[in-house]
Amino acid sequence: MLDRLLGRAELRERADELEADLAGVREERDSLERQLEAESDRRADAVTARQEAAERVNRLEDRIAQLEGDLDRETEREELSFRGVERLGLDAAERVLDTLDGVAPGRERALTATVGVGDGDDGDGGVPTAAREAFGDRAPLLSRATPCVAVTDDDGLVSAALSPPVSPAPRVTWSDGFELERSNYLPRGQYSLAAVRADVFAVGVYEGRERVTVEGFRSEVKSDHSKGGFSQARFERLRDEQIDAHLDRCRTALSEHAVEPLYLVGDRAAVDRLAETATPTPAATDAVDATGDPETTLSAAFREFWTTRLYLI
Structure with missing residues (x-):
């Protein structure tokens, strides 16, 4: 009987030891679960932070590209310059109009286009699409001369703009010659x-x-x-x-x-x-x-x- 009692005591001690071990294992398990949860949170935070950083990088890259484009355009504008600018009195203006009247490029090969006048067919920068295409890389100069009447021909032999005393009616026309209303440039009647x-x-x-x-x-x-x-x-x-x-x-x-x-x-x-x-x-x-x-x-x-x-x- 004493042996049985001693055996039960050993079993109790062993059970208590196992209970203690179990408590330790549970605590370790709980600690590991908490670490895993914290790591998951950190990983999620890291993923979110990475996404936000990527978005900021994209925005900055877009802004840099935009600024570089603006800088390129500004540089182009600075590099572009008029071949000449003159103030024409009445006699000189009449001579220029006579010269332009004498230019006959051929059927619908002469462009006359108002820039910055009334409600004309204004395209980019107030320059009509037809004028922008005809003047090509030098079209931005027309914006600097506004309001004006731009004249050019298919061969580019004539490439000019005139700013008259009296604002002309809006027009964008291709014709056999330049269409310049003299009463806008010279006193008539x-x-x-x-x-x-x-x-x-x-x-x-x-x-x-x-x-x-x-x-x-x-x-x-x-x-x-x-x-x-x-x-x-x-x-x-x-x-x-x-x-x-x-x-x-x-x-x-x-x-x-x-x-x-x-x-x-x-x-x-x-x-x-x-x-x-x-x-x-x-x-x-x-x-x-x-x-x-x-x-x-x-x-x-x-x-x-x-x-x-x-x-x-």
Whole structure:
């Protein structure tokens, strides 16, 4: 009986040892499971981080490619230059138009295309598709000359753009010769030209290049800067009132003396304000640097307005 008891005791001890071993194994198992879960989380985080890094790399590569493309285009634009640029007075403009009229490339081999004018068939950069294709690598130069009329032929013997005083109607045409409306470049028939500044106004009626009548005046308007005695705000208010009164006189003079078409030029701020309500409505406006008494201002404005800029592409 004692042996049996001793045997049971040994079995109990052995069972306790096994229980202890089992607890240790379970703890080790749980630890390994936790490590596996942590490793799985780290692996998932690593995969996510790798994907995000790959996306950032792709975005950066795309941005670099875009910037390199922009740089290449900018370099091309910088390397491109006009073969020549000239300001043509009336006589010179007429000679150029005569020369272009004499060019006859053949049936539908001469392109005339407006660039940056009205609602024309503008393609990339405001240049009509036909002009971009015809001028090829030098087409970006047309954007620098806008608004203009581009002319070229199939053989590339003519490659130029003209910016006339009067904006032409939008057109893109292939024809036997260049289609240039001379009244956009040269004064034709009867018209009015008015020059306005903040304190000076003159309007003339013309027949072609000859001035038939002229009306003008100078208004009392304070200078741009206060000379003392007034607060700046009061000075500016008084000056604005004087300019308003001057422009009212200009509107009255236009309604009484101007004929259509009316071309209104002068100081840009004064031109813009007067053009909004002028009668007749101006057919063209422009900023010109013309100064002096009314008649001198008008004469200088006439010469500057009737100037065509020629770009050799």
